[in-house]
Amino acid sequence: MSTTDLDTATETPRDLWRQRLGRWDLKASPYLYIAPFFIVFALFGIFPIIYTAVISMMDWDTIRNSGEFIGFGNFDFVLHDRKFWLALRNTFSIFLLSSIPQLLMSTFIAAMLDHHLRARTFWRMGVLVPYVVMPVAVGIIFSKLFADESGVFNQWLGMIGIDPIGWHKEVLPSHFAIATMVNFRWTGYNALILLAAMQAIPRDLYEAAAIDGAGRLRRFISVTIPQIRPTMIFVIITATIGGLQIFDEPRMFDNTGSGGADQQWLTITMYMYNTGWGQLNFGRASAIAWLLFLIIVIFSLINLWITRRFIKTDKSGGI
Amino acid sequence: MTFSRRKTALGLSAGVAILALTVAGCSSSDDPEPSTSATGGAMESTSPDANAEPVTLTLATFNTPGYNSIEQPDADYEFDLIQEYMDANPNVTITYDRKAESGDARTNFFAKLGPGGLADVEMVEVDWMPEVMQYSDLLADLTDPSLDGRWLDSKVADATDKDGRLIGAGTDVGPQAVCYRSSLFEEAGMASDPAGVADLLDGDWANFFDVGQQYFDATGKAFFDSTGGIWQGMINQIDPAYEDADSGDIIALDNPEVKAAYDQLTAASKDQSTHLGQWSEDWFAGMQNDAFAVMLCPPWMLGVISGSAADATDWNIANVYPNGGGNWGGSWLTVPENGANVDEAKKLADWLTAPEQQAKAFANAGTYPSQPAAYEDPLVASASNAFFNDAATGTIFADRAQAVLPSPYKGTYYFQVNTAITDALTRVDDGTDAPDASWDKAVTDINNIG
Numbered sequence: 001m002s003t004t005d006l007d008t009a010t011e012t013p014r015d016l017w018r019q020r021l022g023r024w025d026l027k028a029s030p031y032l033y034i035a036p037f038f039i040v041f042a043l044f045g046i047f048p049i050i051y052t053a054v055i056s057m058m059d060w061d062t063i064r065n066s067g068e069f070i071g072f073g074n075f076d077f078v079l080h081d082r083k084f085w086l087a088l089r090n091t092f093s094i095f096l097l098s099s100i101p102q103l104l105m106s107t108f109i110a111a112m113l114d115h116h117l118r119a120r121t122f123w124r125m126g127v128l129v130p131y132v133v134m135p136v137a138v139g140i141i142f143s144k145l146f147a148d149e150s151g152v153f154n155q156w157l158g159m160i161g162i163d164p165i166g167w168h169k170e171v172l173p174s175h176f177a178i179a180t181m182v183n184f185r186w187t188g189y190n191a192l193i194l195l196a197a198m199q200a201i202p203r204d205l206y207e208a209a210a211i212d213g214a215g216r217l218r219r220f221i222s223v224t225i226p227q228i229r230p231t232m233i234f235v236i237i238t239a240t241i242g243g244l245q246i247f248d249e250p251r252m253f254d255n256t257g258s259g260g261a262d263q264q265w266l267t268i269t270m271y272m273y274n275t276g277w278g279q280l281n282f283g284r285a286s287a288i289a290w291l292l293f294l295i296i297v298i299f300s301l302i303n304l305w306i307t308r309r310f311i312k313t314d315k316s317g318g319i
Numbered sequence: 320m321t322f323s324r325r326k327t328a329l330g331l332s333a334g335v336a337i338l339a340l341t342v343a344g345c346s347s348s349d350d351p352e353p354s355t356s357a358t359g360g361a362m363e364s365t366s367p368d369a370n371a372e373p374v375t376l377t378l379a380t381f382n383t384p385g386y387n388s389i390e391q392p393d394a395d396y397e398f399d400l401i402q403e404y405m406d407a408n409p410n411v412t413i414t415y416d417r418k419a420e421s422g423d424a425r426t427n428f429f430a431k432l433g434p435g436g437l438a439d440v441e442m443v444e445v446d447w448m449p450e451v452m453q454y455s456d457l458l459a460d461l462t463d464p465s466l467d468g469r470w471l472d473s474k475v476a477d478a479t480d481k482d483g484r485l486i487g488a489g490t491d492v493g494p495q496a497v498c499y500r501s502s503l504f505e506e507a508g509m510a511s512d513p514a515g516v517a518d519l520l521d522g523d524w525a526n527f528f529d530v531g532q533q534y535f536d537a538t539g540k541a542f543f544d545s546t547g548g549i550w551q552g553m554i555n556q557i558d559p560a561y562e563d564a565d566s567g568d569i570i571a572l573d574n575p576e577v578k579a580a581y582d583q584l585t586a587a588s589k590d591q592s593t594h595l596g597q598w599s600e601d602w603f604a605g606m607q608n609d610a611f612a613v614m615l616c617p618p619w620m621l622g623v624i625s626g627s628a629a630d631a632t633d634w635n636i637a638n639v640y641p642n643g644g645g646n647w648g649g650s651w652l653t654v655p656e657n658g659a660n661v662d663e664a665k666k667l668a669d670w671l672t673a674p675e676q677q678a679k680a681f682a683n684a685g686t687y688p689s690q691p692a693a694y695e696d697p698l699v700a701s702a703s704n705a706f707f708n709d710a711a712t713g714t715i716f717a718d719r720a721q722a723v724l725p726s727p728y729k730g731t732y733y734f735q736v737n738t739a740i741t742d743a744l745t746r747v748d749d750g751t752d753a754p755d756a757s758w759d760k761a762v763t764d765i766n767n768i769g
Contacts, residue, residue, distance in 0.1 A: 063433040063454055081767060147600035168599070169749040255598040258738065261745030262752070262760075277426050279735060280450065 056286035067283060074287035086263040087271040090175065094267065095243035097179035106190035111220060114198045127188030138181050139252025146177045168254055174265040181249040190235050197231035198224060233307050240303050244296050245269050268292050371410040374663045379416045379438035381424035384490060385684030390417055398679040404670055411663065432457055437655045439664035443487060445649045448477055449729045455480035459654040459661050461488055461668065473725050474689040478651050487651025488672040491686035493617030494719035495552065495645040498624060502633040503612040507537040513710065517639035524553060524583060527641040531591040534612060542591040544614035545602060546584060546744045552615045552645050553580045558727035561736040571736045571765055581740065585747050585754040594748040603627045617647040618687035618716050625706035636710040644722030649689060687716050732768055739764040
């Protein structure tokens with residue numbers, strides 16, 4: 001209380017209280033303001049994750065809300081199920097077939113939109129139109145286009161003398177068809193994100209590069225790409241998370257939603273859904289959910305590492 | 320999906336249908352006991368206390384049960400059963416919630432059965448009834464002396480649990496006949512009038528496939544619509560099929576009849592099947608573009624065919640079914656026990672499934688009654704279908720319903736085992752695997768169940 005000497009007689013307990021409040025305010029407020037997000041996240045994010053982990057160790061009856069602890073039995077079953085590995089194969093195959101062309105196309109489109117075009121806003125909004133269409137609607141439309149016999153694509157192939165492709169019978173064509181739906185929906189969306197990043201690049205970098213004699217392609221590779229790296233990483237990580245959880249498109253690809261008679265296009269999330277809601281075996285479905293979670297974490301880290309390594313930032317800060 | 324795979328399946332049976340018909344026939348002539356007591360019962364109970372507590376009941380269905388025209392805005396429903404009930408019971412307001420397909424309704428049903436939140440009256444389909452029966456204690460017992468003899472015996476048996484509680488009030492059934500294209504039969508030089516085709520196909524499955532082979536030899540085209548459709552017809556005549564009724568164990572792989580049917584079908588399907596997936600785009604298109612000549616059809620399939628093949632003028636129905644009878648589809652109304660208005664909900668389910676109402680629902684949407692008394696109702700008895708060249712659907716399906724035998728036992732794993740085998744058939748159809756290799760994969764899958 002030696003410090004109160006300075007405040008002389010005006011000091012009252014009430015002022016002290018206010019002072020203390022002020023200090024708390026300064027320290028605690030930021031946490032308070034972000035708290036709602038974390039409370040909601042704890043309720044709807046952390047809790048389900050933990051609950052899923054608990055259920056994955058049980059033979060769970062979701063309707064009676066009771067179960068019997070069976071340790072890692074569910075994981076053991078899933079890891080020994082032929083369908084799990086087929087689903088993993090399909091998921092990665094569809095992911096690669098969609099993400100890679102998608103990323104190349106959206107970077108290209110973004111670069112084109114970054115030029116001075118007439119009716120710029122129109123073109124920029126135009127690429128977002130497919131994103132507005134519901135994935136289920138996209139699935140229905142494309143599965144008609146890809147129908148094995150009455151589909152438009154096979155008719156077109158027939159016109160140029162190519163035998164009809166068994167989109168719903170063979171493994172790779174089915175993945176290609178599903179990847180097409182994904183690309184249709186997400187290319188424009190990613191292009192807009194990349195475009196925003198490109199527009200934030202200081203124009204004098206380009207001018208300086210031009211003065212140094214860099215051509216258009218060189219400027220793109222040496223200025224644009226390094227400058228949009230953080231955004232690129234964001235796009236790749238979200239594409240990874242989304243790609244490994246692909247569900248709507250393959251589910252709508254045929255009328256049964258079971259992923260094909262030979263599991264040609266069964267993905268992990270479909271396998272999980274069919275185990276949970278199809279067989280009402282939620283313990284096993286929870287085990288699949290956890291395995292998928294681990295796969296996504298590992299794969300995102302690998303992608304982050306690859307992206308960091310191969311797209312280098314310009315550290316000199318200059319040109 | 321689920322409209323499809325879920326529909327495939329389970330046979331109901333008309334049980335000792337003849338007995339049921341006789342009983343119902345007698346009672347309906349002089350004393351239509353089940354029906355009036357149900358209809359009148361509900362009405363009388365409200366008229367004395369006209370200012371009874373107002374209640375709001377929710378009714379949840381799927382597909383087109385034929386209750387109210389919101390189910391099919393472009394179809395012309397003659398009767399509005401929902402309004403009729405509300406008029407008769409002024410204290411009751413009904414909220415009608417209809418899901419597009421059975422699969423959606425199933426997911427919703429199992430998500431809310433435990434925690435609560437289901438509608439007061441919930442429709443359940445024959446395909447997921449075995450799963451629902453595991454939780455029969457969560458559904459209200461509808462047993463009532465006034466309901467005795469209302470339904471086909473099999474319809475009651477499939478909804479009665481081992482404690483004798485009746486948890487579902489039967490709505491419709493799907494006795495199957497054979498729908499065919501008369502011009503295609505003519506092209507193949509075979510009989511093409513309904514009676515001639517019925518003669519031709521009268522026999523077992525071997526006879527059916529013989530006719531199919533003749534057709535293929537004459538035309539070089541596929542005979543039947545899909546391997547999956549024929550399989551569901553064959554497997555529903557095998558009893559027991561996949562599971563042992565006493566122990567609940569899976570016996571599909573030890574049952575020589577299952578493998579024999581698989582071999583018989585895969586041998587025939589090479590030439591005779593379209594190799595199209597049931598409910599696929601190409602399958603729907605095939606109804607119009609001459610892809611096949613016959614398909615097994617329950618009453619509700621007629622609307623599917625006429626909707627998909629509007630330009631084909633030669634569809635017809637033969638009053639026959641290979642190897643006896645078969646049922647495809649059908650539903651019940653159930654009342655979840657933890658609902659707020661269980662008693663009122665029971666009255667509604669009772670009223671909606673009375674023969675008079677089910678006959679009106681049939682007139683609306685073609686859902687064929689599971690109540691033998693309704694077969695005498697002029698709305699059903701004199702029904703015919705213009706698209707199918709005025710086939711007398713009312714009498715054809717009444718005959719077909721009588722031919723249906725009691726449904727084979729279907730336990731918890733029925734759906735999974737059946738999926739494994741239909742997947743195997745599809746692989747053969749698609750040319751992915753030879754019949755034996757495909758069966759081996761199915762064996763692996765079936766051994767993995769449980």
